[in-house]
Amino acid sequence: MAELNAGVHAGFRRRRIISLAVPGVVLAYxxxxxxxxxxxxxxxxxxxxxxxxxxxDFWSYKTHVTRQNRADDPEVVTAIEGMRNATYAPGQQPDWITAAPDGRVTVELQRDNSVTIAADGAVTLDAQGEVFHITPTATGIETDITDPPDWINLSDKRLTATLPAGARLTVTRSRTEVFRRSPGWELFFFDLSSPFHGKSLPQLIGLAFSSDRLEQGRPNIAAMAHDFWTNSVWHHGDVAWAMFETLLMAFLGTFGAGLISLPLAFMAASNFAPSRVVRQVFRRIFDFLRGVDALIWTIVLARAFGPGPLTGSLAILMTDTGSFGKLFSEALENVDEKPVEGLRSTGAAALPRIRWGVMPQIAPVILSQLLYYFESNTRSATIIGAITGGGIGLLLVQAIQTQKDWEHVTYYILLVVLLVIAMDWVSGKIRARLIRG
Amino acid sequence: MTDTIQISAEYRAAAGRKRLYSGLLWAVFALLMISGFGLANDRNAGGFWAGLPQILDFPAELVAEAAAKAANLPGLMLNAVPALIETINIAAVATLIGVIGGGIMALISTPGLAPWPRLIPVFRRLLDIARAIPELVIALVFIFILGGGPVPATLAIAFHAVGALGKLFSEVAENASPKPVEGLQSVGANWIQRMWFGVIPQVAPNWISYAMLRFEINIRASAILGFVGAGGIGYELRNAISWGQGRYDAAAAIFILLFLTIVFFDQLSSMARERLVRGNSGGRI
Known part of the structure; x- marks a missing residue:
């Protein structure tokens, strides 16, 4: 009795030490x-x-109003995000820019602030209840600001005024620039060269069914689809292709690996392999394929096949052949022998025994693993695409590395997340049906 | 007699129909695979058949150069060890955060255990979103804000791990016996005590086994993110490869080190999982 008591106490003491030691080790780490x-x-x-x-940038965009002060014929140019392919034509400008007949251009900003650029380049800043005059000269800038407020950063060469709602004014001797932020993703549907730009939704619906054509030679609805697809700022057509490429990489890699690894898995399963040596060889091959990892496969294969979706597909295929080989051979080892014996008693050969005795048992496992990997490979294909140069991953990395078009980055992220969630949902539905039978 | 003939005929018709459908399904699948590979081949920079003979060129070059400078290899591998430790640390911290975060998320999104049952769908959608965002995206955004290094990669992998582990943990917790929880409730234990003493001991073997698997996946992810600029062995590998011919021995050393690491953790996690799942939980998987 005393012995039992001591044993229980020792056990408790050990548990107490472990339960204190684990958080301690984690904390130290x-x-x-x-x-x-x-x-x-x-x-x-x-x-x-x-x-x-x-x-x-996730939810808004900048419009740049720029005057090149040292150009031969300086004029005020308005462009979204300063992009050449999103420059407003004269007369097409947004309504918060007004040009006076004497060449003065007034930019209305939020909270009743405004910037006026005269024809000779002199800038009038009317902000926060004060009015300042800035003139770019040949050597720098001249201002009447004696005591700059904290939202103005002033030197002999440069003035930067940070205004509310993300607006900004920069004046140097070579350039006067006003930024104005507006909510939304401008030009998402139609770029400035499209006749459909700037139309409201009811107008667009009206135009879609109207018979007077804005573009010669095709109905409005086809022209709309074409202008949307070839949008020069958002490149919807290219983005759709990239998404398709990513999905294609995942599909080919996953199901290609499934097709290759299924017959090989029989060689690695202890109850089907012809000998222990064969089994060990195949298991080591699977370990190797998995161990090399998609990263190294991508690098090696890109040397042979060049960048593109094929390289990505094959990299996924290689790694997953290793993973599936292991998973499928484990499933095969757990197969119930009785149906196989039953078939053998009727004189069935090896192939019919496998087809009718084994496959029905492992098919649900295989299918559900394939679908699970297909979904998870959609995500991997994004990353592999970033390395090997294909699909939405490449677009994403390019957009992030230019550090400019964060609204494009948001758009791509949204598309990838929607794609993965859709895959998750579809594969979950199919797997649930398979398991229920 | 006519009954059996009729049944037999119907059976044959049904079997034939089934064979037709599965034949059609296979045909569609084969068509998708073939046209898919054709399309991928067309959109690739180099073609499959042109590249196939060259597939061994790069590995052969690498091996030849590594063999010629075999004396350098141990030193080069030793040089890469700090980067390797960083990669493993990234994966380990991310797994740790994933287990803690995923465990909490799993408990508050499991019917029967959740303290606020009405919020279960909200937490489940949050887990879906955390799982869906690729690590790469989060890593690149964090690199932009925090600069390069191990922290962006850790945060990115941890975020994804919370989503992945949260879902798996919740599936395990759903199957936990409610009796210990009820017993604890009857003596007035609060929610944290009920979970800590009633649920965690039941689910721990399966949770740890999933965490081991995640750790192995995270090592791979951390190596890949390094290649995109987040530090660790992936970053060293990219540098070594960009040095090009003449310096391939450095690349070969990193390849070997990475390969051995992944194989080691792959075997370790599968061994540990086997012991935990088959040994401890008395046959319940």
Whole structure:
């Protein structure tokens, strides 16, 4: 009795030590990580202004109103995000820009602020209840600002005024530039060269069924679809192709790997392999294929096949042949022998025994694994596409690396997330049906 | 007698129909595969048949150069070890955050255990979204804000791990016996105590096995993210490859190190899972 008592107490003591030690070890590890990852230095290196810019760009866009002060014939140009292919033609400008007959251009900003650029380049800033005059000269800028408020950054060469609602005025001797932020993703449907730009939804619906054609030679609805598809800012056609390429990589990689690994899995299953040596060889092959990893396969295959979706498909196919080989051979080892014996007793050969005795048992496992991997490979294909240069992953990396078009980045992220959620949903539905039978 | 003939005829008709349908399904599948590979081949920079003979060129070059400078390899591998440790640390911290975050998310989104049952669909959708966003996207956004290094990669992988583990953990917790929870409730335990003493001991073996699997996946992910600029062995690998011919021994050293690491953790996780799932839980999978 005393012995039992002591044993129980020892057990409790051991449990108490473990339950205290595990959080202690985790905490010690996290402290080590905080030092190793230099978390203290991170706080100083982080660019929170980049984060603010990103969040702003997610839901809004800038319009640049620019005057090249040293050009031969300086004129005020309005362009969305400063893009050449999104430059407003004279007379087409948004209603918050007004041009006076004497060449003066007034830009109305939010909260009753405004910037006026005269024909000779002199700038009048009317903001926060004060009026300032700035003139670009041959050597720098001249202003009447004696005591600049904290929202103005002033030197002999440059003036930067940060205004509410993301607006900004920059004046240097070579360039005067006004930014104005507006909510939404401008030109998402039609770019400036399309006759459908700037029309409201009811107008567009009316036009779609109207018989007077805005573009010669084809009905309005076809012209709309064409202008949307070839939108020069958002490139909807190319983006759709890229999404399709990503899906294609996942599809070919997953199901190609399934087709190849199924027969090989029999060689690696202990109850089907002709000998122990064969089984070990195939298991090691699967371990190798998995161990090399999609990253290395992508690098090696890209050398032979060049960048593109085929390389991505084959990289997924290689890694997943290893994963499926292992999973399928495990499923085969757990097969019930009785149906196989029954078939053998009727004199069935090896192939019919497998077809009618084994496949019905493992088909649900195989299908549900294939669907699960197909869904997860859609995500992998995005990443592999970024490395090998194909699909939506490439577009995403390019858009992020230019660090300019964050609304495009948001658009791509949204598309990828929707694609993966859709795949998740579809594969979940099919798997649920398979399991129920 | 006529009955059996009729039944037999109907059976044959049904079997024939089924064979026709599955034949059609296979034909569609074969067509999709063939045309898909054709399309992928057309959109690739180099063709499949042109590239096939060259597939071994790069590995052969790598192996030849590594063999010629075999004496360098141990030193080069040693040089890459700090980067490898960083990659493993990224994966480990991400898994740790994933287990803690995923565990909490799983408990509050499992019917029968959740403290606020009405919010279950909300938490489940949150997990879906966390799972759906590829690590690459989060990593690139964080690199833009926080600069390069291991932290963006860790956050990105952890975010995804919370989503993936949360779903799997919740499936395990759904099958946990409610009796210990009810017993604890009857003696007045609060929600945290009920979960900690009533649910966690039941689900721990399966949770740990999923966490091991996730750790292995996270090592792969962390290597790939390094290649895109998030530090660790992937970053070293990209540099080594861009040095090009003449310096392939460095690339070969990293390839070997990465391969051995992945194989090691792959075997470790499958061994540990086998022991945990088959050994401890008394046959319940």
């Amino acid at each position: 996290l402290i080590y990580i905080a030092v190793a990852f230099d978390l203290a230095g991170l706080a100083t290196r982080a660019r929170w202004d980049n984060g603010a810019l990103l969040l702003q």
